[in-house]
Amino acid sequence: MEEAILKKKVTLFNALAHPLRLKILLKLRRGSCCVCEIIPFVGSEQSNVSHHLAILRNANIVRSKKRGLEVWYEVIDPVIFELIDRADACIMEDLRTSRKMLEELAKQES
Amino acid sequence: MEEAILKKKVTLFNALAHPLRLKILLKLRRGSCCVCEIIPFVGSEQSNVSHHLAILRNANIVRSKKRGLEVWYEVIDPVIFELIDRADACIMEDLRTSRKMLEELAKQES
DNA sequence: TCCATGCATGATTATATTTAGATATTGAGA
DNA sequence: TCTCAATATCTAAATATAATCATGCATGGA
Numbered sequence: 001m002e003e004a005i006l007k008k009k010v011t012l013f014n015a016l017a018h019p020l021r022l023k024i025l026l027k028l029r030r031g032s033c034c035v036c037e038i039i040p041f042v043g044s045e046q047s048n049v050s051h052h053l054a055i056l057r058n059a060n061i062v063r064s065k066k067r068g069l070e071v072w073y074e075v076i077d078p079v080i081f082e083l084i085d086r087a088d089a090c091i092m093e094d095l096r097t098s099r100k101m102l103e104e105l106a107k108q109e110s
Numbered sequence: 111m112e113e114a115i116l117k118k119k120v121t122l123f124n125a126l127a128h129p130l131r132l133k134i135l136l137k138l139r140r141g142s143c144c145v146c147e148i149i150p151f152v153g154s155e156q157s158n159v160s161h162h163l164a165i166l167r168n169a170n171i172v173r174s175k176k177r178g179l180e181v182w183y184e185v186i187d188p189v190i191f192e193l194i195d196r197a198d199a200c201i202m203e204d205l206r207t208s209r210k211m212l213e214e215l216a217k218q219e220s
Numbered sequence: 221t222c223c224a225t226g227c228a229t230g231a232t233t234a235t236a237t238t239t240a241g242a243t244a245t246t247g248a249g250a
Numbered sequence: 251t252c253t254c255a256a257t258a259t260c261t262a263a264a265t266a267t268a269a270t271c272a273t274g275c276a277t278g279g280a
Binding site: 221222223224225226227228229230231232233234235236237238239240241242243244245246247248249250 | 255257261264265266269273
């Protein structure tokens with residue numbers, strides 16, 4: 001694996017490894033919007049949201065443009081949502097396995 | 111989004127957000143192996159590798175079992191590789207876009 | 221039983237990340 | 251021009267993460 005690609009992959013996964021940033025992307029999935037809409041959606045300080053938006057920008061996941069006083073954000077490439085969905089699939093599979101194990105434990109106890 | 115799922119997703123992405131851990135998974139992709147094979151592959155201290163393996167274990171990405179003195183690791187669910195591949199796709203798309211922008215810049219300059 | 225091997229765990233230090241508050245910047249309107 | 255609104259950036263403190271070194275633990279062989 002090329003070192004530069006590896007680094008980019010770490011940056012990408014790292015950008016997705018925070019609840020606030022995942023919430024921001026969840027909001028942007030419904031369409032682009034301004035920061036003033038993101039702030040109440042994620043429920044955090046303005047400066048904190050701005051900081052996390054910068055991390056998503058640096059990871060090339062979102063881009064912004066000014067519209068008067070507001071700054072509007074949008075996801076650059078929706079493929080990112082496929083990535084997130086794949087993560088969901090991993091988690092769901094994991095949960096299914098856990099449930100099966102619990103069921104078998106329960107069977108053995110009865 | 112349910113808070114528990116969100117947390118699991120963060121744990122998953124976080125586990126993938128480190129070059130050493132991605133290298134470990136790259137190794138395990140070729141089949142399960144013992145720690146003594148992983149250490150030279152990733153090129154780091156034994157204790158450090160062990161710590162990172164623990165992070166992958168806690169994220170439910172890999173599991174281990176003893177075989178005599180050795181401990182063998184394997185990926186629990188290969189779906190994780192689809193996730194990683196999807197990340198690659200995101201990065202490649204990003205690189206393609208960057209290249210296009212550079213080409214257009216070059217055109218304008220000439 | 222004693223020792224060596226393979227690995228995990230704990231402690232420590234250095235570094236990075238997160239958060240909140242303060243300040244700076246940009247644009248719109250009075 | 252002055253002021254306000256929306257957002258970014260800076261700073262400091264708290265917390266988390268990473269790497270290394272030391273130690274502990276289980277297993278197999280002498």
